[in-house]
Amino acid sequence: MAVISAGRLVSRRPADTIFRFATAACASIVLLLLAGMLIRTTWAAWPAFSHSGISIVTSNDWNPNINKFGGLSFIYGTLVTSVIALLIAVPISVLIALFLTEAAPPGLGRPLGYVVDLLAAVPSVVYGLWGVFVLVPFLTNDVWTPLSNHLSFLPLFSQFASGRDFATAGVILALMIIPIISAICREVFRTVPADERESALALGATRWEMIRLAVLPRSKQGVVAAVMLGFGRAVGETIAVAYLIGGVPNKITPHLFEQGSTIAANIALQFNEAASLPLFKAALIALGVVLFVITLIINIGARLIISRGGRAA
Amino acid sequence: VNSLARRRRRDRIMLGTMIFAVVVAIVPLGFILADVIAKGIGQLSASFFTQPEPFVATATGGGFAAGIRGTIKMVALGTLVAVPIGVLAAVYLSEYDPRGPLATVVRFFADVMTGIPSIFVGIFVFTAVVLTTHSFSSWAGGLALGILMLPVIVRTSEEALRLVPGSLREASLALGVRRWRTIWSVTLPTALPGITTGALLAIARAAGETAPLLLTAFGNQIMVPWGSWNGPEASLTLEIFTNSRSPFPAQQARAWTGALVLILGVLVLSLAARAVVERRTRAAR
Numbered sequence: 302m303a304v305i306s307a308g309r310l311v312s313r314r315p316a317d318t319i320f321r322f323a324t325a326a327c328a329s330i331v332l333l334l335l336a337g338m339l340i341r342t343t344w345a346a347w348p349a350f351s352h353s354g355i356s357i358v359t360s361n362d363w364n365p366n367i368n369k370f371g372g373l374s375f376i377y378g379t380l381v382t383s384v385i386a387l388l389i390a391v392p393i394s395v396l397i398a399l400f401l402t403e404a405a406p407p408g409l410g411r412p413l414g415y416v417v418d419l420l421a422a423v424p425s426v427v428y429g430l431w432g433v434f435v436l437v438p439f440l441t442n443d444v445w446t447p448l449s450n451h452l453s454f455l456p457l458f459s460q461f462a463s464g465r466d467f468a469t470a471g472v473i474l475a476l477m478i479i480p481i482i483s484a485i486c487r488e489v490f491r492t493v494p495a496d497e498r499e500s501a502l503a504l505g506a507t508r509w510e511m512i513r514l515a516v517l518p519r520s521k522q523g524v525v526a527a528v529m530l531g532f533g534r535a536v537g538e539t540i541a542v543a544y545l546i547g548g549v550p551n552k553i554t555p556h557l558f559e560q561g562s563t564i565a566a567n568i569a570l571q572f573n574e575a576a577s578l579p580l581f582k583a584a585l586i587a588l589g590v591v592l593f594v595i596t597l598i599i600n601i602g603a604r605l606i607i608s609r610g611g612r613a614a
Numbered sequence: 615v616n617s618l619a620r621r622r623r624r625d626r627i628m629l630g631t632m633i634f635a636v637v638v639a640i641v642p643l644g645f646i647l648a649d650v651i652a653k654g655i656g657q658l659s660a661s662f663f664t665q666p667e668p669f670v671a672t673a674t675g676g677g678f679a680a681g682i683r684g685t686i687k688m689v690a691l692g693t694l695v696a697v698p699i700g701v702l703a704a705v706y707l708s709e710y711d712p713r714g715p716l717a718t719v720v721r722f723f724a725d726v727m728t729g730i731p732s733i734f735v736g737i738f739v740f741t742a743v744v745l746t747t748h749s750f751s752s753w754a755g756g757l758a759l760g761i762l763m764l765p766v767i768v769r770t771s772e773e774a775l776r777l778v779p780g781s782l783r784e785a786s787l788a789l790g791v792r793r794w795r796t797i798w799s800v801t802l803p804t805a806l807p808g809i810t811t812g813a814l815l816a817i818a819r820a821a822g823e824t825a826p827l828l829l830t831a832f833g834n835q836i837m838v839p840w841g842s843w844n845g846p847e848a849s850l851t852l853e854i855f856t857n858s859r860s861p862f863p864a865q866q867a868r869a870w871t872g873a874l875v876l877i878l879g880v881l882v883l884s885l886a887a888r889a890v891v892e893r894r895t896r897a898a899r
Binding site for chain 1: 624629638639645653689700716717734740753765792798818821822823824851854877884888
């Protein structure tokens with residue numbers, strides 16, 4: 302009966318049908334865009350894929366002058382800088398989120414949360430500008446050089462600090478992903494039921510023990526998703542890294558104080574050179590496709606964890 | 615008793631560590647803002663907004679009028695593209711079939727899309743528009759920004775629409791008002807503050823984008839007329855990027871002033887977004 306009357310209503314009211322169809326079409330645009338982006342860019346990158354094949358991601362020989370397009374060093378640089386960023390940002394972000402949700406006095410948590418969120422509002426070009434003129438001199442003189450003097454027996458720190466390197470790019474990426482990871486962690490910690498906290502406290506737990514016993518075990522999945530989203534952001538960040546990485550291809554080295562490059566930074570830095578060279582241009586677009594696939598996998602994984610967590614709760 | 619003291623000490627140490635983490639995050643933010651103000655305010659004047667860059671690289675004076683105009687044009691185009699599509703998509707997700715297959719998939723991939731690197735969106739528009747028209751253009755840049763804004767607007771608008779009480783919709787429907795008319799005249803106006811907040815946040819984010827514009831609008835030293843959209847154009851961010859990579863102090867100084875203007879603009883938009891929300895929640899109380 303309901304179905305029949307709904308059908309009659311729809312047929313008598315074309316405006317409703319049209320409006321519903323228009324909204325469904327707009328919703329579909331999101332899906333069409335994602336599919337279209339993948340197809341259009343892969344097509345444009347095809348000359349490079351067919352010229353270099355799998356060696357675009359497996360060979361460490363990027364030399365556009367002789368049509369060598371092995372981008373392994375960019376993948377390496379992307380992973381190294383992003384991992385440095387995570388090593389710095391994850392503990393800090395989790396601790397910030399714990400402080401804001403569990404420990405801060407009620408009047409302080411919200412405004413402090415706004416301030417941490419402001420880190421996300423700073424455009425990446427400003428991070429890059431500030432990074433080059435303020436952070437690089439500071440890190441080089443006061444952190445990297447002492448570090449490499451005292452820890453030169455470790456290959457990680459053995460090279461002289463030039464300032465524009467994997468380590469510096471990792472630090473600026475850490476600053477950029479702290480607000481992302483801590484914002485999601487805050488939401489995750491808030492979903493822990495109050496009675497679990499209270500039962501831990503009622504058993505005589507200190508605040509930290511309550512966090513360890515009630516909050517963190519409940520939040521493992523959400524924190525993992527937050528870390529993955531931060532990782533995805535770090536992997537795709539372009540301009541700030543382009544300022545700070547040095548932009549030197551073919552560097553696969555354990556020395557964190559050497560110049561290198563990342564997928565995204567290399568696309569931005571070499572784009573002008575490639576303008577009149579079709580195969581070079583296609584190779585840069587191919588790097589973009591590789592970057593897209595990597596971030597797509599990371600983001601889909603993170604969102605699957607989040608949506609599964611939501612269903613379980 | 616001894617172990618209790620140890621547990622309490624551990625508790626205090628961890629609290630101290632948490633506070634330390636907050637400080638570690640806030641101090642760089644303070645330095646960024648302070649440095650941008652200190653290095654940027656010297657050249658800040660009316661002419662920064664009205665004059666283009668001087669053609670001689672070493673010359674002082676001039677401004678980023680070309681980039682400011684380009685940013686306004688391209689962000690406006692992006693907004694015009696993304697807001698109608700995004701809000702209508704959100705209407706489907708929230709009003710028509712929230713738990714249906716299309717809504718579930720679109721919601722999921724809109725979330726995924728917010729994590730796609732902005733430079734990849736630039737590459738896509740480059741291949742789809744710039745390679746096809748054989749020219750960098752303002753409208754290619756605006757389109758790239760619109761694509762970046764779309765998923766944000768879809769998700770924030772959906773949240774805003776969901777907060778509209780069901781009783782409002784039911785009251786309207788019970789009076790015999792048609793579904794689309796109810797959405798148009800009751801649901802959307804009620805959700806407008808929330809939708810506005812989402813749009814302002816998306817605009818703030820788009821205004822700060824550099825990488826996608828590098829591949830689509832490309833940049834330009836001269837002022838492009840408001841009505842001209844088919845050629846390369848500067849944006850505030852592109853001018854900051856190119857000037858800061860110059861060896862000449864005059865250009866570096868302009869880059870800092872550009873960064874100051876950009877940060878002020880983004881902050882004003884973010885605060886405006888927050889103010890819209892706050893006023894609404896106060897009104898609801």
